[in-house]
Amino acid sequence: MCPWMIWGSKIEALQFRNQFRMLPESLARSSLDFQGMKLPGTVHTAESINYAWKELKVFDDDVFNVTYPKSGTTWIQEILSLIYSNGDPTPVKTEFSWDRVPWIEQHAHKAKIESLTSPRLLTTHLPLKFFPQNFHKSKAKVIYTIRNPKDVCVSLYYFCKIAQFMEFREDFQEFVARFLSKDEVYSGWFEHVKGWLTLKGQPNILFLSYEAMLKNPRENIVNICKFLGKDLDDAAIDSVVTNSSFKAMKENGKSNYSAVPKFIFNQDEVSFYRKGIAGDHKNHFTPALDEEFDKTYHELMKDVDLTFT
Numbered sequence: 001m002c003p004w005m006i007w008g009s010k011i012e013a014l015q016f017r018n019q020f021r022m023l024p025e026s027l028a029r030s031s032l033d034f035q036g037m038k039l040p041g042t043v044h045t046a047e048s049i050n051y052a053w054k055e056l057k058v059f060d061d062d063v064f065n066v067t068y069p070k071s072g073t074t075w076i077q078e079i080l081s082l083i084y085s086n087g088d089p090t091p092v093k094t095e096f097s098w099d100r101v102p103w104i105e106q107h108a109h110k111a112k113i114e115s116l117t118s119p120r121l122l123t124t125h126l127p128l129k130f131f132p133q134n135f136h137k138s139k140a141k142v143i144y145t146i147r148n149p150k151d152v153c154v155s156l157y158y159f160c161k162i163a164q165f166m167e168f169r170e171d172f173q174e175f176v177a178r179f180l181s182k183d184e185v186y187s188g189w190f191e192h193v194k195g196w197l198t199l200k201g202q203p204n205i206l207f208l209s210y211e212a213m214l215k216n217p218r219e220n221i222v223n224i225c226k227f228l229g230k231d232l233d234d235a236a237i238d239s240v241v242t243n244s245s246f247k248a249m250k251e252n253g254k255s256n257y258s259a260v261p262k263f264i265f266n267q268d269e270v271s272f273y274r275k276g277i278a279g280d281h282k283n284h285f286t287p288a289l290d291e292e293f294d295k296t297y298h299e300l301m302k303d304v305d306l307t308f309t
């Protein structure tokens with residue numbers, strides 16, 4: 001490797017340390033408790049959650065990409081960036097995804113959010129009860145993506161292995177037990193999805209399904225454009241589809257987290273872009289675990305009209 005590249009990568013590692021405000025020796029797989037909601041500790045503080053919840057100014061042309069983790073967040077980040085560049089892939093190839101569509105609740109992103117020009121594209125994993133209060137007085141839009149919770153659970157399992165700041169249980173059965181409990185991050189999948197679904201029918205919220213996106217990305221992208229009032233021609237839509245494909249994103253150094261130092265994200269064993277498919281839970285759940293999951297699902301979601309393919 002040429003010396004400039006080594007120096008460059010050192011500068012990059014330092015920038016990440018500053019951005020995440022952490023040193024390798026201080027990185028801990030720890031949690032923060034915010035009013036009963038568990039969150040990965042290192043990237044959040046009570047102050048950063050309060051900022052997103054109570055202080056964030058919301059503009060009418062803001063677009064929020066909202067998900068429970070591992071439900072298609074980065075995919076929508078890429079799609080939004082591409083829609084707002086009219087299909088031009090330059091922004092997704094030159095700027096990191098977390099700078100283009102930053103998380104409002106992470107303390108490292110506050111300065112970035114405040115420097116964004118409108119229309120702002122923003123991301124969050126916050127449950128509805130901690131979503132920016134100012135949103136409800138605005139005409140801002142929300143895109144909420146839902147994924148089969150069994151696949152979310154599998155994807156989260158591997159993510160916790162990669163992300164050195166996430167609490168991790170190596171035993172998959174134990175991991176599933178935590179996923180089914182109220183102890184899971186961001187209020188857990190069930191409360192998160194049920195909370196957001198209470199806004200169904202509101203004109204400024206679009207619900208998407210990860211599985212439907214996989215089946216027909218173009219149709220869903222056209223639908224997102226319609227919801228956002230963005231009139232893209234066929235060539236621009238084609239570019240959004242191509243540049244937000246699993247393969248394109250996995251290869252895009254600005255979206256695949258390969259630039260994040262290993263002490264934060266270690267992708268040696270598993271890639272962040274792991275499989276990108278529907279139904280991988282079938283390779284991980286034993287029949288007994290599957291039954292236990294279904295039982296909890298039916299108890300907690302009995303009044304919710306939601307089906308997964």
Ligand code: PPS
Nearest residue numbers: 069070071072073074075155245246273274275276
């Ligand atoms: S995070 O950490 O919450 O931001 O993760 P998130 O982006 O929500 O979820 C990561 C999973 O989404 C898959 N992914 C995709 N699938 C299909 N197409 C595209 N373009 C795409 N981009 C990301 C990614 O592979 C993770 O799923 P798994 O099942 O682990 O592969």
